[in-house]
Amino acid sequence: MAETRRVIEIELPSGDVAPVVCRRFGSGPFRVVIAAGIRGDAPEGIRVAHRVSSFLEAEEGRLNGTVDIYPCANPLAAHRGTRTWPFFDTDLNRLFPGRSDGHPPAQVARALCDDISGAQQVIELRGARPAFSEASQAIVRHDHAESAELASHANVAVVWRRTPGPAAPATFAHQFPGSIVLEGGTGNRLTPGVGNDLADGVLNLLVHLKVLPESGLPFHWAAIRRPVHVTDAEVHRVRAERGGLFLPASTIWSEVEAGECLGEIVDPLTGLTREEVRSPMAGNILAIRELPVVFPGTMVARVVTA
Amino acid sequence: MTVVYSIEAPYRGRYELHRLTFGSGSPRVAIVAGLHGNELNGMHAVNMLAAALRAQRPRGTVHLFPLVNTFGADEARKRWPFDDRDINKAFPGDPDGTAVQRIASALLDATDADVCVDVHSGAPHVRELPQVRVPLSGRELELGRAMGLPLVWRREGARLQASGLIGAWRDAGRQALHVVGGRGITLDTGHSATIARGLKRLLGHLGLVRHVDPNETVADVTRVEVGVHRAATGGFFVPEVRVGALVKPGHLLGYLQMPIGGDRIGELRARRGGVVVTVRAWPMVYAQELLVRVAGTDST
Ligand SMILES: [Zn+2]
Numbered sequence: 001m002a003e004t005r006r007v008i009e010i011e012l013p014s015g016d017v018a019p020v021v022c023r024r025f026g027s028g029p030f031r032v033v034i035a036a037g038i039r040g041d042a043p044e045g046i047r048v049a050h051r052v053s054s055f056l057e058a059e060e061g062r063l064n065g066t067v068d069i070y071p072c073a074n075p076l077a078a079h080r081g082t083r084t085w086p087f088f089d090t091d092l093n094r095l096f097p098g099r100s101d102g103h104p105p106a107q108v109a110r111a112l113c114d115d116i117s118g119a120q121q122v123i124e125l126r127g128a129r130p131a132f133s134e135a136s137q138a139i140v141r142h143d144h145a146e147s148a149e150l151a152s153h154a155n156v157a158v159v160w161r162r163t164p165g166p167a168a169p170a171t172f173a174h175q176f177p178g179s180i181v182l183e184g185g186t187g188n189r190l191t192p193g194v195g196n197d198l199a200d201g202v203l204n205l206l207v208h209l210k211v212l213p214e215s216g217l218p219f220h221w222a223a224i225r226r227p228v229h230v231t232d233a234e235v236h237r238v239r240a241e242r243g244g245l246f247l248p249a250s251t252i253w254s255e256v257e258a259g260e261c262l263g264e265i266v267d268p269l270t271g272l273t274r275e276e277v278r279s280p281m282a283g284n285i286l287a288i289r290e291l292p293v294v295f296p297g298t299m300v301a302r303v304v305t306a
Numbered sequence: 307m308t309v310v311y312s313i314e315a316p317y318r319g320r321y322e323l324h325r326l327t328f329g330s331g332s333p334r335v336a337i338v339a340g341l342h343g344n345e346l347n348g349m350h351a352v353n354m355l356a357a358a359l360r361a362q363r364p365r366g367t368v369h370l371f372p373l374v375n376t377f378g379a380d381e382a383r384k385r386w387p388f389d390d391r392d393i394n395k396a397f398p399g400d401p402d403g404t405a406v407q408r409i410a411s412a413l414l415d416a417t418d419a420d421v422c423v424d425v426h427s428g429a430p431h432v433r434e435l436p437q438v439r440v441p442l443s444g445r446e447l448e449l450g451r452a453m454g455l456p457l458v459w460r461r462e463g464a465r466l467q468a469s470g471l472i473g474a475w476r477d478a479g480r481q482a483l484h485v486v487g488g489r490g491i492t493l494d495t496g497h498s499a500t501i502a503r504g505l506k507r508l509l510g511h512l513g514l515v516r517h518v519d520p521n522e523t524v525a526d527v528t529r530v531e532v533g534v535h536r537a538a539t540g541g542f543f544v545p546e547v548r549v550g551a552l553v554k555p556g557h558l559l560g561y562l563q564m565p566i567g568g569d570r571i572g573e574l575r576a577r578r579g580g581v582v583v584t585v586r587a588w589p590m591v592y593a594q595e596l597l598v599r600v601a602g603t604d605s606t
Contacts, residue, residue: 014565014592015539081388087592103590131389196502239402243314293316295388296406 002057008022008111010076010104018075020108024117025056026063031094031199032211033116034202035070036125038093038172040077041085041188048111048182051199051228055218063100065211066227073112073172074105081188083130094170113175120149121177121209131291135253135284136184136197139173142231147178152227153208155181157253158286158304159227160235165190180205186290200224235279238301240265242274244293251284258282262301265294279303311412313405315377321405324357325371329364333512336369336417337505339425341394341471343378343385347488348425351501359507364514365566369419374409382491393410397474415472421449421512422475424603425485425501427492431588432596435524435549435581437498442528446481452511453504453511455485456550457583457601460528483508487585499526524550524581525601535559535602537591541571544589547598551582565590576600 003024010018034052036045049071056067074092077085084091085105098109116122128134137158138151144161151159165176173179175192182198185191200219206212214221240246248263250256256279265275283305294300307362311323337355339348352372359368360373367407373379377387385392389491399410428434437457440450451458475482485504488497510517537543545555545560559582574597584599591597 011593013539013542013592015540089384101594103595156543244315245316292387295316296403297402297408298389299404304332 002053002060007070007115008108009098010108011032020073020075020111020243021071023044023069023071024201025053025060025069025119026065026211029063030065030209030211031068031070031119032065032206032209033070033119033122034125035073035112035116035122035172036057036143037072037074037078038124039091039126040074040080041083041130042125042127042183043078043081043188044127044198045183046072048125048198048202051195052202055189055199055203059216059301062158062216063211066222067206067208067211068116070112073108079276091171094167096170096172096175109172112172116176119176122173122179122222123205124173124179124181125198125202126181127189128183128185128187128287130187131289132287133186133191133252133290134184134287135181136201137286138227139181139183140179143175144178148229150205150208151180151205152229153224154180154227155197155204155224156182156184156227157225157284159229161229161231163232188237191277197225214271228304230304230306234305235286236283236300236303236305238280238303240275240277240294240298240300241296243295244268245273246277246289246294246298247292248290248300249290250284250288250301252288256283256285256303262288269294277301281305309494310416311409313408321377321409323371323409323416325369328356328359328367328368328370329365329514332366333365333421334419335421335509335512335514336371336419337422337425338371338374338413338417338471340371340373340375340379342392342426342490343375343381343383343438344430344490345384345425345427346373346379347396347494347498347501348485349373350493350495350498353507354499354502355505358502359515364509364513366512366514367419367500368509369516370415371413371417373570375414375498376560384490393471397469397471398477404601409529410471410474413471414478417475419480419510421481421483421504422507423483423485424471425487428486428489428584430490431586433494433549433587434486434487435583435586436497436504437485437583439484439486440506446483448460448484449508449511451523451526452554453483454487454519454523454580455487455504456500456506456522456524458523458526459532460526462529470528518564525583525603527557527601531580531602532583533576533597535574535577535600537562537593537595537597538572540591540593541565542568542589543586543591545585545598547582547585549582549585552603553582553600555578559600562591574598578602
């Protein structure tokens with residue numbers, strides 16, 4: 001039986017306590033960390049963490065190393081289903097590495113960093129960004145070839161070697177340079193199939209890290225997807241030029257030609273077309289907006305060219 | 307009144323960025339309020355200043371932006387309601403980016419002035435004595451002191467809000483002053499009037515208007531001269547002082563009690579004398595949270 005440990009307890013003013021927990025499987029110095037729920041609007045990641053846990057629970061005797069699973073790093077936000085931590089209204093994924101003498105979100109960030117420090121591999125599980133459907137993808141730092149190679153085995157459509165933006169230094173993943181971020185599905189929802197695919201991907205990563213033996217996996221290795229590898233230059237953001245309702249005409253990971261219609265923007269009061277949004281190039285749909293209200297400049301899709 | 311920027315909005319009228327301009331020529335001053343849609347003491351102060359400038363045309367140019375985040379203000383929200391983004395984190399902005407990036411870019415262009423002021427309220431759960439936050443030295447310190455607000459808070463580089471509108475103004479080579487007073491979600495007419503007088507003194511110092519009101523500064527401090535009182539544990543905080551109160555060491559600032567049953571957990575007593583500049587307004591507090599700040603005065 002896995003050991004369940006409280007990493008930190010958040011004391012609420014009313015007197016209640018909300019714990020952040022870690023479930024430990026196996027033992028030994030080689031340690032893999034799997035963390036989910038940094039934001040409260042990514043239940044897909046939490047589901048994947050639990051699927052992986054239940055598999056490891058049954059296989060614990062065969063583990064060669066330690067797997068620490070943090071199923072929900074931001075319990076109060078998850079409780080409400082919001083991106084930000086309630087009351088303090090802060091995005092935990094902008095507070096790392098945190099501080100032990102700060103407010104509770106900062107304390108949690110610090111406690112997680114201290115707890116995870118020294119792990120050989122960190123895997124962060126997320127859902128899709130709010131308002132979007134996304135193809136399953138692994139995001140690694142652009143200059144980290146080793147984690148990009150490992151991420152090839154994560155059962156995703158795309159490995160995105162991303163250059164850190166201005167907000168990156170305060171994110172969870174950035175604290176651990178070789179970390180792999182897995183995401184996909186739909187913002188703040190569970191999507192049939194996606195959780196299974198990502199859970200299989202995590203188990204396959206554990207095999208490639210030699211923590212888990214290949215025999216006994218709940219899938220055949222040949223079923224694992226072979227992702228395309230892209231950098232920022234191959235990921236194109238498509239924006240609305242008009243405000244209104246964006247009605248998508250494309251589905252996730254479908255192939256599109258240059259100039260193909262990705263959807264239209266209609267006047268919300270009359271339904272008349274204001275704009276046909278067209279793909280700037282040929283490629284695959286990596287993400288598409290599913291919440292229809294848009295302003296001029298709102299991103300409505302991401303297209304990758306391979 | 308001029309609409310300096312607008313953007314198409316679904317289901318409602320266009321978003322419009324409004325500017326009121328008084329006078330012409332140099333020097334040029336821009337004053338921004340309501341970047342956060344739930345912090346409207348600054349909006350009230352700027353509108354009071356507008357009334358004064360209608361009566362007395364300035365010798366130079368004054369651009370006023372009473373309310374940037376109109377959509378947020380309509381919903382009592384700090385951020386832009388559509389995607390919950392903070393306009394103040396979108397600077398320098400992008401004319402081809404998202405709505406908040408476009409608004410940020412347009413505001414930065416439209417505040418082309420020698421001296422720029424951004425007025426905020428405190429967070430909804432704290433009340434702040436009207437204050438200006440300035441660097442440790444230089445022209446911005448001189449201008450901030452000229453405002454004569456109750457508190458002049460001199461801050462080290464890293465604490466001066468390097469990002470945001472203030473940082474973008476500095477990057478563009480403009481003098482930038484960060485003013486904070488009162489609390490979010492509420493209108494405090496007294497603090498608003500204090501801020502309006504400070505803005506008028508700034509214009510007076512720059513020679514744009516005749517200034518009459520005497521300086522109101524009580525404390526002019528750096529971080530080391532500010533006593534910060536935090537909650538030792540979570541609980542229900544009952545303040546015994548208001549912002550602006552003068553206290554001596556040992557003065558009872560408030561106490562913490564159990565939320566249910568009301569048993570007293572602890573007392574908060576001033577470690578130093580001075581003026582109370584921050585008081586927690588929302589009583590449910592977490593451990594380590596800020597409850598009261600006391601700034602040293604000349605006499606302490
Ligand atoms: Zn503000």
